[in-house]
Amino acid sequence: MERVNLFFLHGFLGRPSDWAAVKAHLPSSEAVRFFIPDYFKDPHLGPQHSLDVWAENFTKWVELNGCAGERNILVGYSLGGRLALHALKRRPALWYKAVLISTNPGFNDLHESLDPISAERQQRWMNDSYWAEEFQKAPWEMVLRNWNAQPVFGGSEKEPLRIEQDYSRESLSLALTQWSLAQQRNMRPLLQSQLSKIIWLVGERDTKFVELSRRLEQEVPGLQVKVISEASHRIPFDNPRDLAASVSSFL
Numbered sequence: 489m490e491r492v493n494l495f496f497l498h499g500f501l502g503r504p505s506d507w508a509a510v511k512a513h514l515p516s517s518e519a520v521r522f523f524i525p526d527y528f529k530d531p532h533l534g535p536q537h538s539l540d541v542w543a544e545n546f547t548k549w550v551e552l553n554g555c556a557g558e559r560n561i562l563v564g565y566s567l568g569g570r571l572a573l574h575a576l577k578r579r580p581a582l583w584y585k586a587v588l589i590s591t592n593p594g595f596n597d598l599h600e601s602l603d604p605i606s607a608e609r610q611q612r613w614m615n616d617s618y619w620a621e622e623f624q625k626a627p628w629e630m631v632l633r634n635w636n637a638q639p640v641f642g643g644s645e646k647e648p649l650r651i652e653q654d655y656s657r658e659s660l661s662l663a664l665t666q667w668s669l670a671q672q673r674n675m676r677p678l679l680q681s682q683l684s685k686i687i688w689l690v691g692e693r694d695t696k697f698v699e700l701s702r703r704l705e706q707e708v709p710g711l712q713v714k715v716i717s718e719a720s721h722r723i724p725f726d727n728p729r730d731l732a733a734s735v736s737s738f739l
Contacts, residue, residue, distance in 0.1 A: 490519065490558075490559055491519050491520075491521065491558055491559065492520050492521070492558075492559045492560075492561060492584075492738075492739055493520075493521050493523060493553075493555045493558055493559065493561065494514075494520065494521070494522050494523065494561050494563060494735070495523045495524075495525075495550065495560065495561065495562050495563065496510075496522065496523070496524045496563045496564075496565075496568075497525070497527070497562070497563065497564040497568030497571050498565060498567075499566035499567045499568050499569075499590075500566065500567040500660070500663060500664075501635075501650055501655075501660070502565070502566075502567075502568065503526065503528075503648075503654065504524040504526050505648070506565075506724055506725070507522075507524055507724065509724070509728035510728045510731055510732050511732075512728070512732075513729045513731075513732030513733070514732050514735060514736060515736065515739065520739065523553060525546075525549065527542075527571070528655065528656065528660070529656075532545045532548075533545055533546055533549065534659055535659055535662040535663035535667055536659075536662060536666070537666070538666060538671070539570075539571070539574045539666070539667055539671060539672060540574065540578075542571060542574065543571075543574035543575045543577065544578060546571070546575050546578075547575060547578050547579045551582075555582075556582065560582060560583050560584055561583070561584055561587065561735070561738050561739075562575060562583050562587070563586075563587040563735060564586070564589065564591065565589040565590060565591075565723070565724055566589070566590045566591065566721070567663070567667065569588045569589055569590065569591025569592075570591060570592060570594075570667070570669070570672060571667070572586055572588060572591070573586075573588065573591065573593070573675045573678060576678065576682060576685070577675070577678050580681075580682055580685075583685060584685070584738070585685050585686070585687070585738045586685050586686050586687075587686075587687050587734060587735055588686060588687070588688050588689065589689045589690075589723050589724065589731065590690060590694060590697055590721045590722070590723055591688070592669055592672075592697075592700070593674070593675040593676055593679060594672040594674045594675050594676075595608050595612075595669070595672075595674060596674055596676060596707065597609075597674055598674070599673070599674075600673050601670075601672070601673065602668075602670045602671055609669075609670040612668060613668060613670035616664045616668040616669070616670065617665060617668075619635070619664050620660075620662075620664040620665050621661070622634070622635075623660040623661050623664065624657050624658065624660075624661040628652040632650055639696070640694070640697075640721050641720065641721055641722065642693070642720065643691075643693035643694070643720035643721075643726075644693075644719075644720035644722040644725065644726050646722065646725035646726055647722060647725060648725070676704070676707055676708055679704075679708045679711055680708050680709075680710075680711075683708070683710050683711060686711065686712065687714060687734060687738075688701060688711055688712060688713045688714070689713075689714050689716055689723060689734060690713065690715055690716065691715070691716050691719030691720045691721055691722070691723045691726060692716065692718070692719060693718075693720040693726075694719070694720050694721040696721075697721060698715065701715075714734060716730050716731060716734075717730065718730075719731075
């Protein structure tokens with residue numbers, strides 16, 4: 489069997505251990521290697537870097553791990569999915585496949601980043617700036633409770649316990665602004681150019697992203713969208729078995 493390298497990118501508030509249940513459902517083989525960077529703790533991959541600089545640094549990180557020229561599969565969840573899009577854009581030839589889970593492709597406009605005349609981007613910037621301040625200053629239990637109460641996370645009760653000591657509040661705050669959707673370009677042209685590499689996963693109970701994905705199917709003809717049953721936005725926790733099955737199809 490040809491050696492396969494799986495790169496997993498967790499979401500906001502995520503940790504490498506978030507992928508344990510998914511890994512448990514994947515085939516065990518010496519030919520399959522797992523790479524799960526903790527990008528909130530690695531200074532080269534942290535949110536002090538812009539999205540584009542992060543993608544450049546991550547590409548170098550992959551190459552330093554000796555994976556250039558091999559079968560590399562990129563798996564990104566939520567914020568990690570958006571980071572994965574930037575990595576794919578930075579070096580498409582490095583990636584054999586990309587599994588994008590509960591991912592936002594960006595606003596469907598022509599702006600490269602935050603634009604003062606874009607009402608949508610302005611609103612998102614204000615929202616992310618609010619949360620950035622909350623994660624910087626608010627009592628931990630309160631900000632977690634309010635964060636998890638957002639409608640997009642409805643239907644999931646399997647989010648792991650998040651302990652304040654495991655995080656740098658400054659890094660979390662930076663991630664919300666440096667990697668804000670308001671700072672992200674529209675990735676639909678990338679999706680169209682890399683159709684054969686991408687599978688787009690969304691949880692059936694994630695109403696917002698199911699609707700987004702249905703629109704995306706019209707905007708990016710041929711995009712392979714798969715709805716994961718018994719899952720909300722937090723697919724890796726709600727249904728790791730079916731998520732692993734989707735990844736396994738590329739092995």
